[in-house]
Amino acid sequence: MQVIFDLPDDVVSQLYPLEDKLPQILELGLRELNAITQSEFSGVAEVLEFLANLPTPEAIIALRPSLALQAQISALLEKNRTVGLTPTEEQLWQSYQYLEHVVRMAKARAFVKLQEIDGE
Structure with a gap:
């Protein structure tokens, strides 16, 4: 699946060296986001x-x-x-x-x- 994002330049510069790890970064970010949502629990x-x-x-x-x-x-x-x-x-x-x-x-x-x- 291909996903296109509009990101600020400073974020792009941080992600560029980690391009091969983007799926992991997104997965970890989603887990963190879900954990924050769980604080409502x-x-x-x-x-x-x-x-x-x-x-x-x-x-x-x-x-x-x-x-x-x-x-x-x-x-x-x-x-x-x-x-x-x-x-x-x-x-x-x-x-x-x-x-x-x-x-x-x-x-x-x-x-x-x-x-x-x-x-x-």
């Missing part, structure tokens, strides 16, 4: 870090989204109802849905563990 990291710390079953069952995370979810829901989501927002929404699935699984397992403890 705030609130999620705190949930994953919480679960990674192997909390007690009671703490897992008590887990609720932070106000910031809940606000992001609510904003996406509202936008979806009114004007629709962009592809990036749709991807973010799918990530939130997956996180909810993971948390539900953790809560279900925590509940089973508590029942096993109570049954002893």
